[in-house]
Amino acid sequence: MTHTLITGANKSLGLETARRLIEAGHTVHAGMRDPDTGDAARALGAHVVQLDVTDQASVDAAIASLPALDVLVNNAGILGTSFTTDDLDADAMQHVLDTNVVGIVRVTQAALPLLRDSQHPVIVNVSSGVGWPRFLSTEGRDEFPVPAIPYAASKAAVIALTVQYAKNLPSFRVNVSDPGYTATDFNGHHGHQTVTEGTDATVALALVAADGPTGEFHDRHGRIDY
Template identity: 75%
Template sequence: MTTTLITGANRSLGLETARRLIEAGHTVYAGMRDLGSAARAASLGAVPVQVDVTDAGSVAAAIDSLPELDVLVNNAGVLGSSLSLDDLDADAVRDVLETNVVGLVRVTQAALPLLRRSANPVIVNVASGAGFARSLATPGTDEHGVLAVPYASSKAAVIALTVQYAKNLPGFRVNASDPGYTSTAFNGYSGHQTVSEGTDATVALAQLGTDGPTGQFFDRSGLVAY
């Protein structure tokens, strides 16, 4: 049995990832800041776990509660309050980086001892095409219209972190996924993909074997070349 922890698993992409991996046979621990929203995850067969990725004590307690760990899905993330230069300041950047980047590192570092005991350790970092410079700079892409500096910068960092973790952990499969422009509360349900489509890459990467790729960036169509 594969044991998986998903952060930000109380709704939208995280909850759908939990549902699909449970369906694939994983034992899923659904991480969430507030256990008041645990019912949906529990109804799918997931084990709700309180974890706030911005709080070291919360992260440590969550990891300590796991009997084992094979797959870590770093899904928790925030859009932030700044959507253009008109409302941008250093605090807005700091707040987003604390969850999307520092929080990812905090959880991953805490989880490494458990993951190292697995015969097939896997890490999936949920990034975004908004963190991929080529997509941001190409007219006609979904990402080109994104003006938010903190969010795009944080997801660019997630992609870079993925490459660096993969180089440092050669026995692991460490990859980043791009959900694409998916209809969720995150974007006011404006996306053109379903949550199932938005989790395709994450779910596939979470099921990689020891011979799978590592240090790469994937969307639901496959490899996104750097």
């Protein structure tokens, strides 16, 4: 039995990842800040877990409630409230980093003891092409018009921390996914991909074999070269 924890699993990409991994045979623990929003996850057969990635006590309690853990999908993230330099300040930056970057570290560090007990530990961090400088600076890419500094910086940090975790945990498979421009609440459902397409990379990396890639950045078409 493969036990999988997904953060931010009450809707959109997290919920679809839960659905697909349950379909693949995983026992999914769906982490979310408010369990009252978990009816859709429960309907899929997921076990709803209260988990706020910005609250260490919440993270510790969620991890302590798990019987085992084989796969961790760090999906929770926020867009933030700053979209130009005119509305950017340190508080806005810190707010996004605390969820999107420090939140991953909180959950991952708390989960390491359980993951180390797994015969095939896997971590997938959900980032974005918006964190990839080559995409941000290439006209014609979906990412190019995005002006927001906190979100882009946070997703770049997620890519870097994934590579570093992979180097530090050679017996794990630790990778990072780019959902692409997917129709979700983040963008007012204007993305040109479905949530199923947007979870292709995350699901593939969650199902990676013990001798599969680690420390890599993937979208639904495969590895994104550094």
